[in-house]
Amino acid sequence: MGPLYGRQVGMSKKRSLRMQSRAGAINIKLAIFAVVVILAAISAGTFLGTLTGRGRISDIWTPPFEGKRVARILLLGEDDSGARTKSGGLSDTIFFISVNLDTKQVAGISIPRDTRVDLNGYGGICKINSALKLGGPSLTCLAIEDLTGIRPDYYLKTNLDGFKKTVDLVGGVDLYVEKNMHYDDNWGNLHIHLKKGRQHLNGEDAMGYVRFRHDKLGDITRMERQQKFLRALAKQALTPQNLPRLPKIIDSVWDNIETNLTTKDLITLAKLVGELEGGQIKAATLPATPEMIGGISYMIADTEKMPEFIQELFFSQVLPSLPSIEVLNGSGIPGGGMRVADALRAQGYNVVQVENADSFTYKSSRITGNKDGVTGLDNIGRIVNSAHIEIRANPSAKADVTVIVGKDCVVAAGDG
Structure with a gap:
């Protein structure tokens, strides 16, 4: 696999990244929050194994993240392409976050699904979204390490069915659709028909909104749309009328996720994210440019900018002085x-x-x-x-x- 950009990163000169500052911070916070906030309710019952039976008593005595003070977590959204072949699907959404429990800071990278990677014997040159289909979250973690120089400690994968059910269980989401969206893919079982304007989206509608890709900037615009929807989903999940539905919502989420995070890890993450202010969050999209190679459209990661990008995003956090x-x-x-x-x-x-x-x-x-x-x-x-x-x-x-x-x-x- 390709070159790594680990902790020791040389920087010839200091340039400020074009971080998505306040707006980006809100987006990544809610992207994480939308995945985790519902799971945080497990502290009311699942943590003791009394609500859904999925909690482990050993979690009570184990420190979160196995005692790590910095946890690197890969968040994956799986599409339903595997349903046709009875195999795993592709990654439709990829977020890589770093959580610092000491400084109370979170940094996140949004990675385009079309990013070109070399999986060597696992699949050769392909798009990074293929790693999930070829080798599951473990292979995707290896691809992320090759791309960024940092190996994720943990992963959390959810699928489209879980996404749709969760949206329906919270009562749907009100959202302004910025343009008319029409697309039919019978093979992919994807049918999108949304009109411009204020809409109430159910699970199926919401799936179409976040998966629509026919924009001038392709994946970049789609990721912005996903972040916009996640803000609305997080807001809806926290409304008072959804509190009685939490047990059913929790069951739906648990049934459709795959993770090596413990219950305590999820509670700790949700609590931290819920308390964060804008200045404690940094977010950016992987530096990459679109390119056609062999008739295939890829996003090509900028290997020259990558070391500085990773250094500033993940390792510029100010650590507290230790006694x-x-x-x-x-x-x-x-x-x-x-x-x-x-x-x-x-x-x-x-x-x-x-x-x-x-x-x-x-x-x-x-x-x-x-x-x-x-x-x-x-x-x-x-x-x-x-x-x-x-x-x-x-x-x-x-x-x-x-x-x-x-x-x-x-x-x-x-x-x-």
Whole structure:
């Protein structure tokens, strides 16, 4: 597969990307929100397995995103082309998002489905939407990694049937259709007949609206239309009259998604997205230009702009300053303090010293903030497997935070 553009990206000169700023931020927020907001209601029942039976009790004890502080998630909308051949469909919508739980920021890339990629032995040169049909979400994740240099940690795929059912269950969506849309494809079972003006779209109408492609700019205009519809869908899903329908809506969504995200991941994502302000969201469309190659219309990714594009979109987030930490081994187990120190350093913390505690009888670990205003103690607690957290001013302390390692923490760290 082609060249990668990973974390270490060289930038010869700083140029500001043409981000879709405020409008783009709203679009990507609602694109994510429309997929996740209904699932957020699982916190009322599914999380405990009492509403739909799909929740897992283990989710209660597992930290969201497996403890990752930055999660990369691929959102896929599958068309119904596979229904004709009894196989998987193509990706009709592709969003790649990065969620930073520490900075409370979300960045997203909208990827044209006609983007040209090389899948090598999996299918050779083809459009990226074919990756889903040829190898499912896993192969699509590999294609995204080849294209951007970043491997998605998670994926969430939904299909057209689920889309239509969800729109119908929320009572349809009111939307201004910007032009007359007429298109018939008997082979693809796609029939679009919409008139310009204010319309109330049911599931079938909505599917036609978001899939209509006969525009001068092709996929670009279609993606703008999809984002416009997702805004309206998110608004409709949150209306008071839809609250009694949530259990049925949730069942419909769950029946038509495929994901490796846990229930807690989805709740965390929905909560974060719901609280975001415009300045915390960045969104852009993959830099690409249309080109005909061998009689096939592709979008060709701009490999020269890609490194800077990825750097600015996914890695320019301002990280909070992390407190310094001293680790004191109170477990009595040789090397226990160093193992915990290594785990903290792997998360970017500055561990200034590792020493023995005042005794080796600590059964559980303790975390102490040594000055007022120190932040991030909860995250340190997750890393060292401790819920014993306190703030106690200690001007003579050698670090902002003191971690006393107990026997429970050493076992947890040793298992990793």
